[in-house]
Amino acid sequence: MRRLSATACLFGLIALLVACGGNDDQNVSSSSSSRSSPSPGAGARAEQVQDVTPKPVPDLTLKTLDGRSIRLAQQEGRVLLINFWATWCGPCRKEIPDLKALHSKFNSKGLTVIGVALDRKGREVVKPYVEEQAIDYPIVVDSEGTVEAAFGPIRGLPTTVVVNANGKITKRILGLFPTDQMRPVLRELLAAGGASSGPTGPGTGPTS
Numbered sequence: 001m002r003r004l005s006a007t008a009c010l011f012g013l014i015a016l017l018v019a020c021g022g023n024d025d026q027n028v029s030s031s032s033s034s035r036s037s038p039s040p041g042a043g044a045r046a047e048q049v050q051d052v053t054p055k056p057v058p059d060l061t062l063k064t065l066d067g068r069s070i071r072l073a074q075q076e077g078r079v080l081l082i083n084f085w086a087t088w089c090g091p092c093r094k095e096i097p098d099l100k101a102l103h104s105k106f107n108s109k110g111l112t113v114i115g116v117a118l119d120r121k122g123r124e125v126v127k128p129y130v131e132e133q134a135i136d137y138p139i140v141v142d143s144e145g146t147v148e149a150a151f152g153p154i155r156g157l158p159t160t161v162v163v164n165a166n167g168k169i170t171k172r173i174l175g176l177f178p179t180d181q182m183r184p185v186l187r188e189l190l191a192a193g194g195a196s197s198g199p200t201g202p203g204t205g206p207t208s
Contacts, residue, residue: 048175049182054168058150062114062140065127070114070138073167079106079189080163081113083177084148087129088119089157091176096133098179102186103137110165110190113137116147118157165193 057080059073072080083099085092103113115137117126122143130139140147148154151161155174162171162185170189173182 048173049178050172050174052169052172054164054170057163057167057169058147060147060150062116062138062147064138064140065123065130066138068138070112070140072163075112075163076167077165077193078110078112079165079186079193080161081111081177081186082151082161082163083113083115084118084151084154084157084159084161085115086118086157087125092158093133095158095177096135098177100134100136102179102183106186106190107137110193111186115139116142118142118145118148118154162189164189 057072057075060071062070062072064070081099081102083095099113099115102111107113115135117139119125119141120143123141126139126141142148158174158176160173160177161169162173162182164170171185
């Protein structure tokens, strides 16, 4: 009897250790359909840069924190990085400096980084966070999940969608944006599309 009890305890301990450590490499979770917050990713591996069958970017007009409107379907000629994130997401915070650097370096060449914050508390938590992090690329607050649903499912954060200069979604990246891996890809996309005039591209302007 004691031997059976000891064996049961041993198996129970093993099961507990597996349960605690089994999710270390997982960066996806169910999100959009239930409107629960996507789980933060632990960082992008090579297989998390997914080529997708090219399809048109959703025809949405995004409202930015600073009062501008960006109509995605009118951004042809520019390459877009649409980055889904949240203030509570640790990996999202970690990748912000790289996204800022990419936007600064390549914006005049035709790249626009757009951050879509999925915080359910909305502007009240996003705006001070953006100021604290000195984020200089456009930020959109999607507390109602409209943008998330159009691009979904967003299974984890951060998730970045790559849109080429022809307005087609070509890649999805789950986890930390792999800057070194993607920098030559972005250069190729920019060279193929040519830079659009102006620092933010067409379809961008004050909210009426």
